[in-house]
Structure formats: structure tokens, C-alpha cells
Amino acid sequence: MLNFNSVDDSHYLSQTQEKGSPFSFTTITVDSYGKIIKEQQLIAYERIISLSGDVPLAMVYIPAGEFLMGAAHDEAQASENEFPQRTVNIATPFYMGKYAVTQEQYQAVMGSNPSTFRGKTRPAESMTWEAANTFCQKLSAFTGAAYRLPRDAEWEYACRAGTSTPFYFGATITADLANYNGDYPYAQAAKGLYRLETTEVGSFPPNAFGLYDMHGNVSEWCADAGCNAPDDDFASANDRLLRGGSWDCHAGYCRSAYRAFNAGAFFMTGLRVVC
Secondary structure, three states: OEEEOOHHHHHHHHOOOOOOEEEEEEEEEEOOOOOEEEEEEEEEEEEEEEOHHHOEEEEEEEOOEEEEEOOOOOOOOOOHHHOOOEEEEEOOOEEEEOOOOEHHHHHHHHOOOOOOOOOOOOEOOOOOHHHHHHHHHHHHHHHOOOOEOOOHHHHHHHHHOOOOOOEOOEOOOOOOOOEOEOOOOOOOOOOOOEOOOOOOOOOOOOOOOOOOOOOEOOEEEEEEEHHHOOOHHHOOOOOEEEEOOOOOOOHHHHOOOOEEEEOOOOOOEEOOOEO
């Protein structure tokens, strides 16, 4: 079993008396055809950070826990770099962005907006890994807390939110539940809408941790380099890890276990911060 401890951030969490303010939401579970088989009302906790111009940044409390990282041996469309499936212990709680960083948040911190599909509550995109890290550094300086990109294991743990299925929605996703290329569905789900662009963050149901858009919309940069892949043949040391798929990806590329590597910026790359 791998043990994962965010020691660099523990001082911040140890000073936190409470998890934050509670908020309620509804999660959706579907079968392999995309039919809703369960709806559940849940509560999570968030802290709202005020950026320049009173732009809010919502950070959700993610509890410590243990999970199976990677794809099951029989998971359809799984890649070799998702194996072997292994138990990972997230020993330290952390906070994660409720949404991908939006354009108004990026503008408030960086003073610029690189995005192709404009809209203040759409995710910021078309950024390099270096630009995403610069955002985290400037956000840290502004708030006095340590913000950074999520590590590979943190991202998948937060995405799964206690599930072991290909998606946190269950056996598949549909275009009513996430923004991806609906021309290429997963499992027995029917084809759906291909929007050809990003959507406003929070447009679709969240997972059980209260995080939105972990599947689709924008691919999210992680801290890890390609040399941290289970097999170095899958990526070079200059490549960086992307998670979650995007508005332009097939459904199978939006799975919880899917890992992509890239060295540059394009109109599908965004970020989500942890603290």
C-alpha cells in the first residue's frame, strides 16, 4: 500500500478549527445505459476566499482516506499507464477548488486571460503547466496560504469521492451529466450533445465530495511530471500530467483513472488548486 501525506500543507490544516461552512448538493448515479438509478442529497464543507475585486474562490474540504487508484483490469478503454491498480492512503485532509479555476479568478490573480472560449464563469484554459504554477504562486502570495496544483493521487482520490466505477456517476456518463464529445459515448450509453466549447463551471451535478466538473470541460494540470508515470515509456520527463478529460474528449478519456501527458498549452487545458 502506498502512503501519501501532504506534509507541506499540514501546518495550515492543523490551525483550522472547523472544516468550513456546510453546503448541500445532490449526486447522481447511472447504470451502463446512462439511466439514473440513484439520487442522493449530501453535505460537504467549503471555505470562500475573496480575491482581488471581491472575486470568490470556493475551496472544499476533502477528508483523509484510502482508495484504489488506477483502472480495474476489466475497465473498458483503460490504458497501460492506469495499471496496476493499487491501494493508496491519503493520510492528510486538504482543500480543493470546488470548480476549475474560472476566467474571472485567473484574471483577478494574473491580470490576464488566455482563454479561447470567453466567459467570466467559464474555466480558464489555453494555459501551460508553467502558467498554472505561476497562478498558484501568486495566489499563495495574495492569501498567505500554500496553494498548488494537485498531485496525481490527490486528484484521482478527490475525483472518485469513494467510488470505484469508471466515473463518479457510475458505469458511464451522459451529455446531461458532463461536458465532453457526446459523439463518442461510453459503455451502453447513447450518443449525446457535443457542445464544441467549454461550459460555465458548476453546470452539472457534483461528486460525493461536492466537487464539480471533475469529468470533462477542461483537462486539469497536476503537479506530477511524466517521469512519475508507472512506466516511463508513456511520457517524457518534460511532459506533465493532465486529468479529467475535456469538452473535446471522448467519454472514455474522461474516466477517473485516465491519465494524459502533455508539455504545452492548448484550448482544453485548465487547472484546479489545492491548499
